[in-house]
Amino acid sequence: DAKTTQPPSMDCAEGRAANLPCNHSTISGNEYVYWYRQIHSQGPQYIIHGLKNNETNEMASLIITEDRKSSTLILPHATLRDTAVYYCIVRLSGYSTLTFGKGTMLLVSP
């Protein structure tokens, strides 16, 4: 699975959009981009995933660049409960397991 690079920490004001970047320059054509988050000491939680097209669900939006070398997770209206470590993971769909890196610690402040 391709490696990912994320900033170690980010801040966001409550109510504003949180844009979390991820670089995955060695991603191959059949690898998906996944986002998970982990609120302090709880089990990781799936957020969203995509291959090429932008994706949106009730939690977030995922924007993948045309060359697929980077992506951005967008939380449109961050709340205090969104404070967590966000993991960007590249995974070959089908059989491989999820490999977690260090992620980005997002702190949402009032």
Add this chain to the structure above:
Amino acid sequence: DSGVTQTPKHLITATGQRVTLRCSPRSGDLSVYWYQQSLDQGLQFLIQYYNGEERAKGNILERFSAQQFPDLHSELNLSSLELGDSALYFCASSVSVADTGELFFGEGSRLTVL
């Protein structure tokens, strides 16, 4: 609530001892994964089972073993415990081996080795 149940939530034991962590996957999920999270190593994949058979192995020590039973629950056995084994142990489940990558994690078992 992810639907994945892990017991016990907390466990304190001494070096050299053996413990068993238990995981009940979501109803209908056939795949179970075990992860270890320590302060210095982050989330590390240990092992995966699918419908009772081992499917993938990660950084699991020889002192650790796991199995998945016919009712699909799984147990992770940790023996000859060392201080460095203190960590959060997470179980996750998914429907199948060839899944979408959406894993459902339990709340973890916190192991403290004194």
